[in-house]
Amino acid sequence: MATKKDITAKSSARTSPPRQATTRKPAAKPAVRRATPARATGAVLSELKSLARELNKAAKGLNKKRSGNPKDVSSILGNVERMTAEAATKSLIEAESAKLIVGRLTDSLSRDWSRKDIEASLKELGGHLTNIIVAQEFQDLAGQSIRHALKALVGAIIVTEGSGPTEDGRLSQNEVDSLLKGLMP
Amino acid sequence: MPDRTSLKFLVVDDFSTMRRIVRNLLKELGFTNVDEAEDGAVALGKLREGNFEFVVSDWNMPNMDGLTLLQRVRADARLKTLPFLMITAEAKKENIIAAAQSGASGYIVKPFTAATLQEKLDKIFEKMGI
Numbered sequence: 001m002a003t004k005k006d007i008t009a010k011s012s013a014r015t016s017p018p019r020q021a022t023t024r025k026p027a028a029k030p031a032v033r034r035a036t037p038a039r040a041t042g043a044v045l046s047e048l049k050s051l052a053r054e055l056n057k058a059a060k061g062l063n064k065k066r067s068g069n070p071k072d073v074s075s076i077l078g079n080v081e082r083m084t085a086e087a088a089t090k091s092l093i094e095a096e097s098a099k100l101i102v103g104r105l106t107d108s109l110s111r112d113w114s115r116k117d118i119e120a121s122l123k124e125l126g127g128h129l130t131n132i133i134v135a136q137e138f139q140d141l142a143g144q145s146i147r148h149a150l151k152a153l154v155g156a157i158i159v160t161e162g163s164g165p166t167e168d169g170r171l172s173q174n175e176v177d178s179l180l181k182g183l184m185p
Numbered sequence: 186m187p188d189r190t191s192l193k194f195l196v197v198d199d200f201s202t203m204r205r206i207v208r209n210l211l212k213e214l215g216f217t218n219v220d221e222a223e224d225g226a227v228a229l230g231k232l233r234e235g236n237f238e239f240v241v242s243d244w245n246m247p248n249m250d251g252l253t254l255l256q257r258v259r260a261d262a263r264l265k266t267l268p269f270l271m272i273t274a275e276a277k278k279e280n281i282i283a284a285a286q287s288g289a290s291g292y293i294v295k296p297f298t299a300a301t302l303q304e305k306l307d308k309i310f311e312k313m314g315i
Contacts, residue, residue: 140200170276183285
């Protein structure tokens with residue numbers, strides 16, 4: 001990001017009239033004079049002008065990308081942060097619930113216990129473990145989002161897959177089901 | 186009536202975590218005959234070679250995406266009746282329509298729950314008459 005700003009700033013300085021640039025930086029003049037005769041100075045100036053044009057062109061390109069990308073990347077990374085936080089919270093809640101059951105089961109062993117209760121507790125425990133497993137799906141979604149963010153940063157260089165999950169226009173499972181009712185036999 | 190739990194599944198996803206999650210959920214539902222593929226191209230090769238009876242596939246994958254895989258499956262005389270369940274983060278209206286038009290048997294939006302997977306599988310089995 002800082003580089004883009006730097007280049008843009010440099011470019012706008014270069015697009016201003018060359019006379020102004022030389023008056024602003026008087027120190028540069030003697031250096032050019034000292035190094036070369038008039039003809040060479042002309043060549044250097046011409047090269048500088050060409051460089052300025054290139055930089056200007058590059059900066060315009062960057063400006064175009066800058067119009068959407070940082071916002072996109074920020075939104076994507078925000079989603080990643082949200083997904084990881086949700087997954088961590090979900091996993092912790094499920095693990096804590098599972099630990100409570102283990103504690104309850106352990107306690108019951110020193111008192112009266114029934115096979116039926118233990119079976120029910122184990123089933124409950126299995127449910128919490130399954131939920132912990134399912135919570136790990138954030139890795140897939142976050143991975144896709146990060147690929148999307150990289151793509152947005154680098155341009156279209158990274159050839160992977162579609163755009164990855166974004167929040168725009170996404171339907172919930174219920175909405176998908178309703179839509180499919182009319183589409184699937 | 187054939188036994189559901191003996192069905193041979195192919196789980197297709199480029200993220201190994203996701204494949205593992207789906208495999209675990211299937212195992213919990215009693216389906217232990219499960220193989221995996223990391224993209225559509227690998228999956229298509231496996232489907233043509235093995236006797237798979239059910240495909241659970243992601244959409245976004247390198248080499249060959251899930252929608253193309255679905256279209257290839259439906260275009261293949263030997264595979265065209267395979268039940269094909271999409272599990273994907275692609276949840277825009279156009280995605281769902283494209284999947285339905287290409288012949289998806291079901292569509293699950295990520296993130297999903299174990300209950301959603303079971304519900305969609307049951308619905309497909311019901312249609313299959315098993």
